[in-house]
Amino acid sequence: MAIKTEPITINLGPQHPSTHGVFRLRVTFDGEEILDVEPVFGYLHRGTEKLAESRSYVQVVTLTDRLDYVASMSNNLAYVRAVEKLAGIEVPERAMYLRVIAAELQRIASHMMATGFLLNDMGAFATPLMYCFRERERILDMFEMLCGARITLSYMRPGGVFQDAPDDFWAALDTFLADEPGYIGELESLITGNEVVLARTRGVGVLSDEQAVADSVTGPMLRAAGVKWDIRKADPYEVYDRLDFDVPIGASGDTFDRYLVRIQEMRESLRIIRQCVERIPEGPVRPDLPYNLRPPEGDAYAAVEGPKGELGFYLVSDRSIAPYRCKIRAPSFINLTPLKKMVVGWKMSDLIVIFGSIDVVLGEVDR
């Protein structure tokens, strides 16, 4: 006698410990196996793009802090680069180096958070998460020295950075650079060889390179699929063309590769920062610009390699003090595209881990 069964539908979220914010997945299960996934988002929609149309160019910097709120520096950088391209502003050398240092520190902080929460989603009882947060905390302390805030930084301004770094920042950065490789190594020995982690991540949620490119996935997810694509190399901005660093790639595009690529990128970021600290020149950090910019009519798109992927701002100017249109290419949002293809057929626990390995921030997904 056949037992009559039927699939059940479960709403994961919007209130759920592992959706990294207010995200909702309407999942259809056959027992534990996933038949269908339908992401529902917009719970954190604040209308950033529309709000930007009524803010002056400098004021929009504060809005970009709140997109990807674990990587504000990268958002600031992408936005001010778009404004500079639009208004044709020359950036002082020292400011460019400071920006690169800040953005790479932010990348480490963001990857730390991604790794920690991936392990937390996997069920490690918050221990790796706390180790990751310990490192992130040091970076946030350095950000406080730079600009007086820890999360919503508003550090960069069109034309440079807001203010030069204080002396104690350089001292803190030196100790950080000296300690951090050891801590990353320790994190790796806690996670990378762990058989439970391997069992949970190897071969789980494989994203092939064709699929990744077809869904315009960027960032560590794309590189884990084996596509050696990094805007810092492909279209160098700031001073990245003068720096020596590698682009780590993964072998098979599974969850484990995505984790491993992030760990390796942290090491590369440390390398970049070390070179920047050696080479940074003296000089001004901000040109004397009027408070309200009035860029010439036209449009500009500038993208940076954020921690989550290609973060781009498209700005249209009509010679007023506010952008006429601001479009944000949010990597978290676009990286969610292949979610369904990655999770269908896997178990519920895998859904959580795969979703965690994509590393989305809902502030950016919903904007």
Add this chain to the structure above:
Amino acid sequence: MGRWIVSLDFHSIYEFFAAGPVFGWDIPGWLAFGLTSFVLALLVINALMISTALYTWFERRTLGRFQVRLGPNRWGPFGILQPIADAIKLITKEDTIPDEADRPAFTIAPVLLMVPMLLVVAVIPLGKDSFLGRLNIGVLFIVGVTSVSTIAIFVGGWASGNRYAMLGSMRGVAMLISYEVPMALAIAGVLLLVGPSLPAGSEGFADVSSLALSKIVESQVLPFLLVTPLAFLVFAAAATAEMSRTPFDQIEAESELGSGYHTEYSGAKFAVFQLAEFMAPIVTAVIITTLFLGGTRGFDPVPGQAWFALKVFAVVFLLLWVRATWPRLRIDQIMGFAWKGLFALSIFNLFLVAVEIEVFRGVGGELSVDTLWIMAAINWPVTLVSIGVLSLLARGRHSRRPEPTPSPLADMYAEAD
């Protein structure tokens, strides 16, 4: 008077009440029975409650140290009054029952989960005997009683009328039933050793009732952890799964299911669930101590109870250490681990021990201490080798990570330009 309660077990307390007037009162037999039961229940429940309260504090502090934070340190010396604050908070909270819930089942589930834990402690020999006296089927009692918690988890999850809870309890039933098999087989390996290794001439040697826990303790001249490490490992893994802690905590899986079968519980009912959950490691540690670490045996100046507490503490710390470190397995991997890993290992262990006893036992069927040492010397390498072989078999297809090769798709951008 001249009469004292000589030890805290059923017989001595009953005799104290029944043998004659107590404070000038003559007590009839049925009342003595009732009084004895009451005193025992009071003892067991309070002993376990207080140790659980202390354990919650210990667990939170230690986890805090593992996670480079502090843990509760505000209430009382080093935060030791934190469990009281927790209890007050949970009891004063609103006790909600969802509309969809099956009310009687919803209410009874926490109690169902709690009672087996208390019953287990009643039969553990803390001194010479256990609270219930010399129960001659102690191990059987433990195995039987602990499996009731499966029903409790299913009742709680199903009665909640919540899909998370339902999923959690379904996982729970599948998992707990599977892990009882290797657990029982690991215990069987120990029981084989009990009879022959009892000191010759001791009370129980002639009529071997090796199921009695006091016999098991008595026979551990050498702790069974040393003699059969494989049984210990299998039992420890299965017991970790039974109490659903990492790496086997798929029943709760707070990052997936909210909190599994007790998602819908709040207030006092949740407090009872929580209490039962924190009791589980203590109970497990108590069982492991009795079966593998020699229970109250120790070196002389220190009393046996102190040795017992020390061993329990060590086991609890070990379980906590594991919990603080490892992530959890997926449900199918957990089931696979039970049936393909632990089941095979426990069967293998059973054969190994049986063959060794057959080979090594003396004329009267007894095993001397020297033979136990020889068995230990054989079993340790065999354990390591068998685990190695098993993990080699389990390696599967994702054993070797291929070298990363850059995909040709990366050049598309350059061409498009």
Add this chain to the structure above:
Amino acid sequence: MYGLGLLKGLTVTMWNMVSPGRQFTLHQYPDRRVGLFGLAKHANTNVFAYLFRRPGMAVKSLVGLATLEDRMPQHPRFRGEEFAWYEERCTGCASCAKYCPLGIIKIVTHPSGEAMQEGEKYAIDVFDIDIGRCMFCGLCVEACPYDAIHMGSGFEEGRYERRELVIDVDRLRRAPKRPSAWFRPQLEAKGYRPLDGEEISWRDVGRHATPDAAELEERWARR
């Protein structure tokens, strides 16, 4: 493989637990539980001298009940509440209100007849900052042409009602003048720390030297 990775993980967590250098990345606030060594260190003595001098506190610390008042470690650049507002410099031009991205500063003025160096000074009737919505971006400080408003260092403004979060002009007048070193490099050069509680006058805070006439004219032309 073979479970060695699991054991390696266990050693890492154990090392983090016992190694004193890895402990307690959290900062307890507003008071800190300390042991005997912490107390002695706080009193700048060694443990034995402390035992002799304050036996009561020493016993308390041994049972884990001794606490020390403590503040969060903050950099002088920290952008926070307790805006330092120099009324003698404020002309009521409302630049801050205009440049606030959220529009949470409300200013009502009337002519005072008193002349300042860069135009007429208005008397302030209302100067409300709604810190319930403030995101402490500091753009108002950047925008103020007279350097009259500065960020502070406070962050403990929890209130039970939203309207209590509005800082009015009286509170601004009463507030201690301890500006954050954010956007004021000369304060950093002097090693000024707002947390030490020292109030400073506007003379030390102002961004610019007093501009001469030509500079003034040029600046106005650019605006």
